[in-house]
Amino acid sequence: MEIPYIVNARKDTGLNNSKIAIWLFLASEVMLFGGLFSSYIFLRIYADYPWPERALPVLPGLVNTFILIASSVTVVFAWASLKLLQWRKFVGYMSFTLVCAVVFMVLKGFEYNAKLHHQSIQYNDWTSIEGHTHYDENKKADNYYTINATSVAFDLGSYYEPYLDTIIDSIGNSKVTAKSSIVINDFDGDKVMRIPLVKQGEGINLEGDDEGSLRYILELAKESFIESRRHNEQVRESALRKAWANVKGNDDFRFNAVDELTQYDKAKKEAATEEAAAIVESGVYGTIVPNAGALEVVVDGAEIKITPSWGKMSVAKQGEKSMLKLKDQTVIRGIAGDSGISIDVDAVDHRHLVMKARDRNYSQEKIDEMIEDWYKSLGDSKGAEKLREHWVSHKKWRELWATYLKDEYGPNEDGEPKRVPTDVEWYRVTWKHMVAYEQISRDKDIELSLDTVKQFTPGMVAGFVGANHGKYNPVGDDGKVKESERHFPVIHVAREDIRFESVFSPKMNNYYAIYFTVTGLHGLHVIGGALVLGYYLFFGYGMYKENPEWLANRVEVGGLFWHFVDLVWIFVFPIFYLM
């Protein structure tokens, strides 16, 4: 079928159809992104936490803006080349546009990667520390729920293999004993039999999957559970069918839907009771069989470490009686072990604490005292010591900065300084500051001043993807970071001190939720646009030979979409990266 008006304009609109279509689509895109920007404004105005202002690295955003503008120019050049029947030029400009799209997405990938590998922990007093989860000697992130297990209850319907492996590995090569007997259903044609699987006090092998081993028992029980469930569904269904047939056959209810349903309900209950009673008597197919429940085994205090995303711990305070429930319904009971998180701190943020305190009309002295109390509560580890040193340096720096602003910009009409440091400057110790303070403290000859801090603060390029721990934590000959040379302090936070912990994902707060939504959606537009433009580049030559004007129209329409993607980014960059 030939589509009309794709090269020549329609008389009534004066436009070809593809152009009308793309503009209608762009109009819907305006509404889509308009809605998202609107929600951004709303979230920001009503945020009940310090908004992460200018929190994203500027350089990748800036470079990406340049890239999109450049590609917008080349895509319009490509269109012009087609109009002038210069195929080679078109290939050149369009290829450049596609390279721009790829570079844009690669940069975006680096940016997202940095976010998703960056951890934030909020203390109960609302102070936040940020950084990277510390890797232990097994090169695993030190962020666990630890429990010294006294018993483990495996749900017989739904164990999950990786959880089971972890638990068995943790308990080690030993036998465990069953806390109670387990009876499962065995189906033989239409007969159901209850057979004992495990007796109370019986030893269960953790190793292997032979008869009598834990895996063997769980596998059998799981099969039985699935069979039982299928069987029970059939019993219920036949009871319901019977009930429905009874009601349907009754003429009294035919024209009254409400009555019919009430009667159906009643008949259903009766039928089910009748059926069940009949079946229990005869012991044949039809009874609703009970589930086997859970297999609980006694464990001799083995230490089990679980990634927090696998489940929930009832009490995480070390030494307290606790219960760990995993997502596959496995329940581990015992005494809570050290369930904290070790983190390489590269920023400390007191703003949320200050915001809460101001809401309660606390005095400035009280707020300062609360911050000092937090530093005292960190204990006497090396990392805590270093954080306290950084805080002393920061207080000195912010005083110098406040004096500088006062002297430079003078007072306003009320005699107050025209410019004062922002809350971010006053209450947030950034990783860049940490690098500077650490350098200054290492050299006894250097005094902390605005100039020296500026001198040792990493610049825009170093700040590309945040703190480079590899660079600032030099590795010794043995491949390990020397504790004494560590730039970023390591802190171990007990779980009960944590109000909230998250990587910088949409879970973190509304800012990151809307940031990922808008930039993610924009990224998908870049990919989509690049695919369409790529199609014209790689498969357009035939059309160019046949009807160059048609290809030019197509490129114009694809180009319009590409410009729109650029146009959205023109707003995304200042709003998300600079405000």
Added chain:
Amino acid sequence: MADSPEAIKKSIKLYFCIGMLLFMFTVLTVLVATVPALDFGAHGFDGIDAIIGVAIASVKAGLVAFIFMHLNHEKKAIYWIFFGAIAFAVILILLFALSFIDPIIFKGMMPDRIGQ
């Protein structure tokens, strides 16, 4: 629409100049946001900075829309479609302002930070 080869050749120069202008405006946005001497209003980010930032972005967006997307010489139908959508988007963005006018709703919506 510039359809004759001469007109297109002419407009290529224009596209290049607009591209350069967009680069310059981008640098200006970053400077306004990061250089203390160009920081209007109070120190750090505030309402004035937001207005300046969005204003520069709007100028850039206008250049892209009018020159690259040829909105400077389009047919009537497209103006209706596109600017109609923009008008609705702006109304949508401004709708939240209504919540400020209503004192009861506004008070109720402000989170009670104390005691949380």
